[in-house]
Amino acid sequence: MRWGRRGAEVTAAADLPRTALELQNVSHAYGDRPVLHDVTLTLGESRVGVVGANGSGKSTFARLLNGLVVPSAGTVLVDGLDTRTQLREVRRRVGFVFQDPDAQIVHPTVAEDVEFGLTNLGVPADERARRVEDMLARYGLAGHHDHPAHLLSGGQKQLLAIAGVLVMQPQRVVFDEPTTLLDLANTRRVARVIDELEQHVVVVTHHLDLLTGFDRVLVFEDGRVAADGAPAETLRWYVDRLS
Amino acid sequence: MTLALYVPVASPVHRAPAGLKLALLTGLGAGLFLIERLDVVVGALVAVAVVALAAARLPLRALVAQVRPVWPWLAVLLVFHLVVTDWRTGTLAVTRLLALVLAAAVVTATTRVTALVAVVEWLVRPLGVFGVRPARVGLVIAMTLRFVPLIAERAQRIREAQAARGATGMRLGMLVPLLVQVLRLAATLGEALDARGADAPVSPRDRRAGAPAP
Numbered sequence: 001m002r003w004g005r006r007g008a009e010v011t012a013a014a015d016l017p018r019t020a021l022e023l024q025n026v027s028h029a030y031g032d033r034p035v036l037h038d039v040t041l042t043l044g045e046s047r048v049g050v051v052g053a054n055g056s057g058k059s060t061f062a063r064l065l066n067g068l069v070v071p072s073a074g075t076v077l078v079d080g081l082d083t084r085t086q087l088r089e090v091r092r093r094v095g096f097v098f099q100d101p102d103a104q105i106v107h108p109t110v111a112e113d114v115e116f117g118l119t120n121l122g123v124p125a126d127e128r129a130r131r132v133e134d135m136l137a138r139y140g141l142a143g144h145h146d147h148p149a150h151l152l153s154g155g156q157k158q159l160l161a162i163a164g165v166l167v168m169q170p171q172r173v174v175f176d177e178p179t180t181l182l183d184l185a186n187t188r189r190v191a192r193v194i195d196e197l198e199q200h201v202v203v204v205t206h207h208l209d210l211l212t213g214f215d216r217v218l219v220f221e222d223g224r225v226a227a228d229g230a231p232a233e234t235l236r237w238y239v240d241r242l243s
Numbered sequence: 244m245t246l247a248l249y250v251p252v253a254s255p256v257h258r259a260p261a262g263l264k265l266a267l268l269t270g271l272g273a274g275l276f277l278i279e280r281l282d283v284v285v286g287a288l289v290a291v292a293v294v295a296l297a298a299a300r301l302p303l304r305a306l307v308a309q310v311r312p313v314w315p316w317l318a319v320l321l322v323f324h325l326v327v328t329d330w331r332t333g334t335l336a337v338t339r340l341l342a343l344v345l346a347a348a349v350v351t352a353t354t355r356v357t358a359l360v361a362v363v364e365w366l367v368r369p370l371g372v373f374g375v376r377p378a379r380v381g382l383v384i385a386m387t388l389r390f391v392p393l394i395a396e397r398a399q400r401i402r403e404a405q406a407a408r409g410a411t412g413m414r415l416g417m418l419v420p421l422l423v424q425v426l427r428l429a430a431t432l433g434e435a436l437d438a439r440g441a442d443a444p445v446s447p448r449d450r451r452a453g454a455p456a457p
């Protein structure tokens with residue numbers, strides 16, 4: 001169960017019905033610079049990968065999915081909820097992991113940072129402590145409870161960032177280039193973490209290996225979906241196009 | 244550089260309420276500057292050291308690490324007094340500051356940031372009538388402690404990048420790239436705070452139901 005703003009129990013996001021992520025004629029521009037052009041998609045799959053060149057619009061696409069970016073035109077629906085008008089509920093359902101973990105770790109020590117999101121949700125102290133310990137143990141950070149976050153390795157920081165999102169029990173998780181700053185060993189570790197998640201995930205990445213076993217892959221190009229399909233064929237098309 | 248100073252040890256000082264420790268620190272600070280007797284101030288310094296090492300069971304190196312950055316300033320202060328006043332006044336001033344820095348180090352080393360922040364939130368709660376949100380104030384303090392070492396690390400990287408290209412020493416030219424990095428960091432941090440539910444944190448009244456008392 002999840003705790004509401006007045007301490008009342010409400011249904012955890014993970015227990016809510018999942019339908020799909022829908023983009024209906026979505027366009028977006030930063031000032032005069034257009035980044036997405038009339039994108040229409042329905043994503044019902046459990047594992048969706050997104051690839052594309054820098055500046056192709058894939059990170060903006062990821063940010064649309066939990067309302068960090070509201071589209072200039074069109075509608076984004078998360079399980080039927082409009083990100084423009086039902087933002088709080090959308091964010092409760094969709095967790096977001098950024099490329100740079102340093103930018104999303106907000107507390108000085110490891111356990112305090114994992115606890116941060118739970119405090120925002122109004123979860124009682126004993127429940128917070130239980131969930132934090134569970135997350136730290138799950139992601140190999142149990143021995144770093146009171147460790148200064150800035151002294152962790154890059155891989156540990158990314159695991160901490162992921163733990164800080166997952167402890168809030170979102171129904172879906174969007175990863176924006178989660179392995180870009182990591183070495184090979186930590187990339188594999190994060191890949192395993194993503195692979196083991198029960199949540200539906202959308203992973204934006206340049207590491208194509210990360211998308212092995214995914215249900216669907218989108219290729220973004222100049223703000224449009226240039227290819228969309230099963231990973232094997234879509235990634236082959238993408239690699240051929242680059243070469 | 245580290246501002247996250249908590250040293251996890253089981254001790255009565257660690258278990259003491261954060262509010263009590265901050266109140267004692269405030270009282271000690273006021274008392275040290277009201278008392279002019281050198282023997283009393285030296286006694287206070289010794290007492291703080293005993294509390295740190297015996298009662299709080301803090302490692303000596305942790306205390307030394309906290310005091311080390313202020314040594315140059317203490318030395319300057321002592322020399323200033325030797326020139327302008329006399330050795331006794333200088334020793335009194337330096338001992339006062341040393342005792343206070345050590346006491347502050349004991350408080351931060353034995354108190355989690357969340358507990359300190361909870362005290363600050365409690366203290367600023369009366370300002371709620373002027374629209375101040377205590378949770379926001381607490382978050383700002385926690386983020387300051389988190390990001391000062393991070394920004395120092397980024398500055399060091401820029402220095403290294405500039406040194407690799409032939410620049411030497413401290414250069415004003417590093418301020419612009421550092422500012423750009425900090426602004427980028429701030430933009431992503433804002434998004435991360437939104438994504439983690441910090442856009443509308445629970446009110447102090449709601450949080451009291453779950454959060455530990457200060």
